[in-house]
Amino acid sequence: MxxxxxxxxxxxxxxxxxxxxxxxxxxxxxxxxxxxxxxxxxxxxxxxxxxxxxxxxxxxxxxxxxxxxxxxxxxxxxxxxxxxxxxxxxxxxxxxxxxxxxxxxxxxxxxxxxxxxxxxxxxxxxxxxxxxxxxxxxxxxxxxxxxxxxxxxxxxxxxxxxxxxxxxxxxxxxxxxxxxxxxxxxxxxxxxxxxxxxxxxxxxxxxxxxxxxxxxxxxxxxxxxxxxxxxxxxxxxxxALARTAGHAASAQRLLDDLARLDMQTAARDAGRVLSRAALLVLDDERALNLLRFWMRSLGLPAASTARLTDALRQLREVSDAHNLRVDHAGEALRSYRDEIYWEAGDSAEPADETALVARAVSQLAWHGESIWRLPQWRGTFVFAEAAAGDPDTVPVTLLSTALLTARSRGGGERMHTRAEGPARTLKNLFQERGVPAWKRDVPLLFAGDTLLFVPLLGVNRAVLMEEGAAQALAPHARFVRIDWREDLLLA
Missing domain, CATH: 3.40.50.620 (HUPs)
Structure with a gap:
């Protein structure tokens, strides 16, 4: 023009x-x-x-x-x-x-x-x-x-x-x-x-x-x-100040290139998690550079050097990294086993993972529904017909004869992952399977007062030993497989 x-x-x-x-x-x-x-x-x-x-x-x-x-x-x-x-x-x-x-x-x-x-x-x-x-x-x-x-x-x-x-x-x-x-x-x-x-x-x-x-x-x-x-x-x-900005930008690009190389070794879960071991093998300056780059890649605002230095000190010193809590911009830097990650909230919240969210309850009188959407947990229970041999199946009669309830963990809940053997706490089972604390905020599915299903752990095998469930094992009994799907996994 x-x-x-x-x-x-x-x-x-x-x-x-x-x-x-x-x-x-x-x-x-x-x-x-x-x-x-x-x-x-x-x-x-x-x-x-x-x-x-x-x-x-x-x-x-x-x-x-x-x-x-x-x-x-x-x-x-x-x-x-x-x-x-x-x-x-x-x-x-x-x-x-x-x-x-x-x-x-x-x-x-x-x-x-x-x-x-x-x-x-x-x-x-x-x-x-x-x-x-x-x-x-x-x-x-x-x-x-x-x-x-x-x-x-x-x-x-x-x-x-x-x-x-x-x-x-x-x-x-x-x-x-x-x-x-x-x-x-x-x-x-x-x-x-x-x-x-x-x-x-x-x-x-x-x-x-x-x-x-x-x-x-x-x-x-x-x-x-x-x-x-x-x-x-x-x-x-x-x-003069514009030239200073240009020099700083050039130097920052080199530091970002170095951080990208370190991310190749340290990053997991599409960059949302860092390996604690891979981070701590770096010297302090290089580790801090990686932390800054990682935070920018996640869209988090920059943290002060003092705050990042304190976070790195804690990561190097604490024997139980699960206790790590560094607050920043409405998020908390936490670590579990070898994983470092950010999650919503800060250290004013209780440290035990069972109290990360307020306790919530939802109920459903099941009449053959294939999905049960639970927005407070950002996910959905999916019920699909399956053969009796599937490990995560339950008899249809269990779902239809008792009110289904989804509840937050309260602490101390137990379940059987095998029909034989003692019941074990959910906390121990999560730890045994390497499920980090930040993934344990899942709804527990109860049939009446009986714990029926736990996402990431499966069906409580004890329900199949109860009298009502045993009657369901008739030749023509129908079974349903239960799955838990987070929102991001739904089509």
Whole structure:
């Protein structure tokens, strides 16, 4: 699409947007990339549009360079400001005047313990933007951060004592872990002043978020109090900080390559679990690097060096690794036998695995149902007709003559895995079969007051010795196999 560049600011902004568009088109037009991704050279571009001056400049320039029909403006309504409804209306009108498609999503910002409102809002915003991109077929999400934002980010990370990953700050283009939409920052090398000049010359209108003036927030304090002073005494500080971010990003890539090699040895269960032995054979610096990389791959926020160092110390020192508890961002780092994993919750919860969830009860009067969905356990009991010799079968009469009850473990329950021999505790049976504590939150299936079936352990063979069950062993008796399927295993 043709456009006119009358000023230096206009030319700089349009050139930056054009370069981002060319890079995206070159990547998607590669035969191998196109075959894998399904992207076309005219793929739709989503612009994260808050209505502020930065995103207004980006959306206006994107429409001029790529064409309005190829763009879509995505707005997230947080509801944190009393003016949020006005901003939504402004954004929709701004896009409509330019012939640009518009979509918005309202989100509720939920703060976890220890998470700032800014971080919670940012997380909610990106979740909503990713969902909107998928809904509207956008293959790239353009963000309006610029060189001043990059300098502020590097300074903030320096003041927080961040590592290389933090100092690398914002990348011009990246694909977040687990995401399918690439995020692009076309304006990252332009100054805020250049965007302001573009907006003035184009006579753009925008909204001002009143929270941006509140210097109780660290970023705002840097923007209003520190950056102007730096500009007086160190005019080139933005370029210097950008170079620092680039050096940190290069070094971090090398550390990530090393962590990927270590993950090949240490990772299990598609990367959700680490081998404790494989981690502890590494020296401290390499082990900490692996832990950081592993957490990022799981989508967990970065932990402080002090917290990770304490976790590694506990892993090296505790004789019973099952007692390991390190809290972080609403999750607890735990270990069982040779497996290290994260699970929801923190050390305020009881250590015994039988108390990991509140006790729950569900009941069913069974009349031949093939499935019994139990959402509180995120799974389903499946009942299928089977031959009598199947080890996990029970007589149909057992299911139909007594009320079925699913209960959480209370501790101390016993069952027979063989008809002969003493009953054994579920805890001992789980330990014997190597079932980690984090997988033991399963519903126990009772027929009346009799324990009938335990997922991962099977049928309680004692039920077949009871009088009612013995009568079911007639020549024409029907049997049902019981299975427990977690939600992820259901088609």
């Amino acid at each position: 043709t456009h006119t560049a009358d000023s230096s600011a206009d030319r700089l902004v349009l050139d930056a947007v054009g370069a981002a568009l060319s890079a995206a088109s070159a990547a998607s037009s590669s035969p191998s990339r196109a075959a894998l991704s399904g992207h076309a050279t005219d793929a739709r571009i989503a612009v994260a549009f808050s209505g502020g001056i930065d995103s207004s400049v980006l959306l206006d320039a994107a429409a001029r360079v790529a064409g309005p029909s190829r763009c879509i403006a995505l707005h997230v309504h947080h509801g944190l400001s009393p003016h949020a409804d006005e901003w939504l209306a402004h954004c929709e009108a701004f896009a409509r005047v330019r012939g640009i498609a518009f979509a918005a999503q309202r989100v509720e910002v939920v703060r976890e313990r220890g998470v700032s409102v800014e971080a919670a809002a940012r997380e909610a915003r990106y979740r909503a933007l990713d969902a909107l991109c998928a809904q509207h077929g956008a293959t790239t999400l353009w963000l309006a951060q610029h060189a001043d934002d990059q300098a502020e980010t590097v300074l903030l990370q320096l003041l927080r004592g961040a590592g290389l990953a933090g100092l690398a700050a914002m990348a011009a283009g990246y694909l977040p872990a687990g995401a399918t939409v690439t995020r692009v920052r076309p304006l990252l090398h332009l100054l805020r002043a250049q965007l302001e000049q573009y907006a003035a010359e184009r006579k753009l209108t925008w909204v001002d978020d009143e929270s941006n003036a509140d210097t109780r927030y660290a970023r705002n304090a840097l923007r209003h109090d520190v950056m102007p002073a730096l500009a007086v005494h160190f005019p080139g500080f933005r370029d």
